[in-house]
Each structure stands twice: as structure tokens, then as C-alpha cells.
Amino acid sequence: MTYVRFRGPFGSTRLAGVGVPVQIRTPELQLVKTVMSSDGVTLNPGRYIVTARLPAGHEITRMIDAGDADQTIDLRLDTRAAQPLEAEETPTYISQQRRPNPVRRAAWPRKSAKRSMTRGFEDYVLSAEPVGAPAVPQGVLRCFTGNPLAGPLEEFPPPSNVLEKASDVVEYRIKNVNAVCFTQSVQPDLPPVNIALPISQQRGCILLVHRQPDRYWIEVHLENPEANLLLGYQQNREMQEEAVTAERLLQGKLDDPVAAMVGAYSLLRFGELDRLHNWSQHLMDWMRWIPDGAAIRGEHLARLGRHQEALEAFLAVPARGIPMFSDGISFLVDRLRLYTSSRTATQFHPDHVAAAKELHAKITDFSSYVDFEKILTTFTGLDPSKPDTRPFHGPLPPGTDCAAAFE
């Protein structure tokens, strides 16, 4: 028997010790085990193939000849003596921006073109688009706290001290606080984008500002590295890895409610209803200000067929605010639509139905501006309590100057 340890795959101090799912197969590709790289594994003598996949799409393959002696398998992608900057490794390997498309044609600059393609299953002609971009993009970051469903949000000072800096990435830390918060990116001629900040009293989050030729791109990462890895797998649709990572995350003793929410959403996505039994109630009661706890509990109960309790849980959401994760908004929209339909509404208390109709109308309007491709709740509008799609024009409001951060 051989005991095999894994080194890596991450090298930065921030991600050191964070495990990724590792598949161990025979050369005939028979699956032997799936373990986390942070764990060791005992193997019978023989040859094995070890594979791991990182959220941003990097694949790692190693071969092991297991004998009698213990081994350490190096899974690191970057084995340079100098560790990569803290600010480099997270965006490179755990990027939440969908991984770059290897076959995408150059889309910019673009000239007018007549296409033989059918768009919307109708013929179309691409019109000319601007080919120039400003030398230095302009933009500011702002921060808000409050409940967009209840009225105007309170602005609070955005982060000003850069945590880490690489050539085209700047990192800020948003401190831990017990409140639903949003960051807003305002850039000329684009609709302002609001992103929910996954923070709690226990943990803050990391704000990454990517500089691109014509704009800034904002990414939000959880401070909890294991939960952040899971979020990366979610965003990049690496579902096999997501399932293993979620299970592992929830096996541990979690002192971080937001990380627990990330794991719970995964369990719901994978239909692990029985495993969620106590968790969803715990999440709802644990941090009574987090909207997602109520949304998760409601969806869990709905899937179990306990619809009265599910509706009561959903109705707890508006007092807490908009869920931090877009799945929570989807659950609300879909379930409330069903619960308020004429056929099923008769099965609920009329007061609950009235409240559900009001909430459904609010959340449906709000969801019109939500980007459901994003895991964290992301929506447009200069006033987060009145989302819209209008591009921003005029002098930029006060906030953290993105351009200055890169100087």
C-alpha cells in the first residue's frame, strides 16, 4: 500500500492548503477514487492516473507508480521558485469570469458585415459598430447597503486601499459586516452594474478590478478560499467538481454563513434534498438578516412538497432584502408564480397569497434587470433600489477611481 499526498495545485499563501477534487483512475480509465487534493489517499501497488480540473479550465494530469513507499505528487501548475502574486493566482485559476473561449473569433474591432446567418431565426444585418476605444478607461466604484425592495440604499465609503496589484488587476478587501451590501461600477456610456457582496460578520470579500482596453471588469471573490473555489466551479459550470467540492465544504465545521449558503445552493442544484434537511433550517435561523437563508429554506421545502412552510419561508425574504445569489431570485420568481396561480392559491391562507402576490410582482420587476448568467446577484441601474438599463452619461459620481488605482 502506498500513501499518496498531494502538493498544490495552488502556490500563493492565500490559497495554500485549498483542496480541489482529484480523480484517480487506472490506466484502463477505471475510476478508483475521487478525493480532495488536501487529503491523502492510500493506493494499492500499481499505476494510476491522477487528474484535477481548476475552475478556470486548467487541467492537471499526473501519473503515479504506487509501490511500497509513500509519495508526494506535485499538482502545481506554476512551480516557479517565486510564488505568483496573491492577486494573480485567484483570477488566473479561479476566475469567475467565464473562462476565455479558445475558439472565439476576434469580435472587436468589427466592421459592418452582411451575414448569411439567421438571428432570432430571422435574417439580419450587423450594423457598423465603433472601432475606437479610449486610451484609458474611466470608472468608479461605489458601495451601498440596504434592502433594494424596501427603498433607497445607503451609500458607504468604497474601499480605497489596494490590497494587491498586478499588471491588469487590482484587489480591494471589503470588510466583514452584518448587512446586505452591494458594489457598483459606474463607467461612461455603460449601464451601472451592481453586484451583491457576499459578506457577513465572520468574513469579508475580495473585489477584483480587471482593466481591459475599453472598460473595467469587476469580479467579487469570497474571502473563504474553499467557498470561493466552489463559487468558481459554479460560475464556470464545472459541475462534477462542484458536486465534490460542495460536499466537502459542508462536511467541515462552517463558521461562515455565506460559505454555507454557497454550499447549500449547490446541494439544491444537485437535488441533494435529504442532505439539506437540517441545513436549510439552520441557515434560515442562523443569520436572520441574510435573504438567501430564507430563499434556500423555501426552495428546499417546496421540493420536499411542504408548500405551506415553503411559502412562509419565501415570505420572510423581503424583510431581509434581495438574495446575494441569483439562484435565490430564480427560486422566488418561479415558486411564487406557482403559489399565486389561481389553481394553487386556494391551498394557502389568503393573507399569505396576498403577500406572495405583492412579493412576486416586486421580485419579478427586479429580476428583469438581473443577469442570471452570474452566480452573485448582478443587476443594472444607478440607483440600486430602482434598477434600469440606462447607460450612464455625464460626470462620474464620487467613488474609488479605477484608473487611478492602476497608476
Add this chain to the structure above:
Amino acid sequence: MTLILDRRDELNGAPGIHALIAGVSYYHHLPGGDGAPAKKPFGLKQLRSTATTGWLFYQWLLDAQKNKRLPLELATVHLLLSPSQAERDANAGFAGVDPASRENFVAAANEWRDFASNPDGMTMFYFAGHGVQRRQNDSVLLLDDFGRPPGGSLSYTVDVANLFDGMAPPADMMRKVALRQLYFIDACRMPDKEFRRNDWMNVPDLWDVDLNSKDDRSAPVFYAAIPGTSAFAVPGGQTLFSFAIRSCLDRIAAIPSDDADPRWRVTTTSVISALDAALNAVNKDHHGEQKCLPVSYGKDMILAYLTEPPTVDCVVSIEPDLAANQCEFRLTTGAGAQAYEVAQLVPHPHPFHVPGGFYNWAVVPADPQYKAAKDGTILKPRLPELELKVKVSA
């Protein structure tokens, strides 16, 4: 005929796959149709490839059944197609297939659900045609009599949410439904200003939706378009999404076995992981701009097996590239059989194709200033190709 395949007697109660496929190219009430013009056509036009897309999915199912690639036997297929005249002229197979009208769809869907009453069974749904969204995350499918007067604008359509909710395990414990369900929604999700003006246009229910009992379905929904965007098609051909899905089901999303059955397989999660790359490759080939949105719901499930390991397009590149024409490259299977060998890696990067699996590779430079390299790796389908980078510099 709507029920175009019925093998229930042959299966004798064993769980099987029940498919409902609808493809609409010809719309009676859109410009160019034979019916009274729709009052609110939402700017939509006749289509030329979506009925063919439905037909091709049906053909894929038959082929997969014939080659024993499906996770269960194919039990029934309900097929509804409304082809354009050009599609009808090009394909004699459309003759005898009922049109995808609202009335036919409702009847077929209800029968489809009744047939799929074995919890161990599986359902597949494929719709190709026009679609709209009234609000974000909404999806409404337009049948061939969309816009037929009188009545509301969406009287002859189907709400995907109503379809999905109606397939949930019923509260009546005596009624059952297949717990493996697969949905392909190959339609646009473009909002129209009319929906803002008229608030929420109603879509008649396909069926009565009762509150579900424990919903432990595996029921992924693969939307061809993300909310607020269009789907694309090659006129007279098929939709880009169907190209990508077919590519995933036949090769790109194939993964090695993780159970006692050694066959490579395609699963919900493997398709979700591979679909973007597959669609991007199709976009590149056809100058498309489509983005899709898979929505997972429930546990992973096997969608299809492969009869043999998938072909993997590989490219090996040497660093420094100057050494490539002095490097021999050898690839052997895990059992030691030669799989590919070349004396010089020319052209460089060097393309080759092998069946998926585990391989040992070796790069042997003729020039002693470079160092030899060898390792083992699993080769499995990647787009545009799987790249093997080898460093031979000392």
C-alpha cells in the same frame, strides 16, 4: 401521426425513454403564412430550419437506439413538425407527421406525460421554433398557429414553466412520473416591447399544475439562448444549438466511465461543462453569436453512451519550437501498443488524432542539447483540440 414510435408493448412495462419533439418553421399567421395575419407578430418572420432541427433530433434518437447508446430503451416518440415548403420539398419524411399546432401539442404533451408514468423511466423534450420572453428568465414557445385570431396574442403558445412544473412528481402519490427528464429549449428568449406595454400576457395552461410531492427529479433544462437574447440557425440547415448539442452527445462531452460499465458516456454535467466550447466552435464555423444557458436541476444522469472511445483531436507543441523538427514523438496505449509515432514533429505544432484513453508519450530529441521528455496522460475530447505542451530545453 403524432405518436410516431410506440414500443410500449415490446418493452412490456419496463422503463423506457418517452420523447416529445416539436419543430416549427412555418407559422400560419406570420407574414408569408396562409392564415389571417397576427395582430401582434412581434416582428417575427417565417423560419427555414427549425422543423428540420426537430426531425434531426428524432433521427438522432433512432440512431442512438439502434446503436444501443441510450441509457434506456426508446419507448415512445411524439413528433410534431410544421416545416416550411422548402423543408417539406427537401425531406419526404415530413409527410405524415402532424403539424405543431397548439391543439396537437397539448394532446401530445398530455399523452407523453401519461406514458411516462414509470418513475424509473426517462423523458426527453425538444422544441425548435420561435420563442419570446415576457420577463427575465421567462420562456414562451410559439406554436404554428401563434397569432391566430381571435384571442390573446399568446393563446397558441406554451409556457416552459408550466410544462416543467406539470412534469413534477404529483401530490397524488398514486400517480407517478419519470424522474429523469431532459429538456432542450431551442428558441429565442427575446423580450418584445409589447410585453412592457401589456404587462404580462397570459399563456393558457398546457395542463393543470398541482403542487408537487417530493420533487427529486433529475431535470436539466438546456436553453439555446440566455434570457433576452436570440437563437441562431443556418437557413435551410439546422439551428446552431442543435449542432452543439449533437456534437456534445456524440463526442465532445464524452467522459470515461465511473462505474462497472466501461463505455464512455455523456452525462448532464459533462454536457453542461462542454456545451459552451461546443457552441463557440459552431459559432466560429457559422459566424454565429449564440450563447446558451443550461440550468441544472437534480442529480447527474447519463444521457447517452458511446459505442467506442471518442476520437480526440490533439496537437503536440515543443518548447523551444526550433527543436520540433529534431524531435521524435511516440505515443503508446496503456497496454503498450503503438498508437502514433512520428520522426519529426513537422508541421509544428503537430496535429494527430487518437481514440480517447490513457496514453504514454515520449519526445526524443536527436540533438543532445535538448532533453528527452516522457509522461502519461488521459486524452479526451477538447475543443478546438487537446494541446500537449512539451518542454525539451535543458
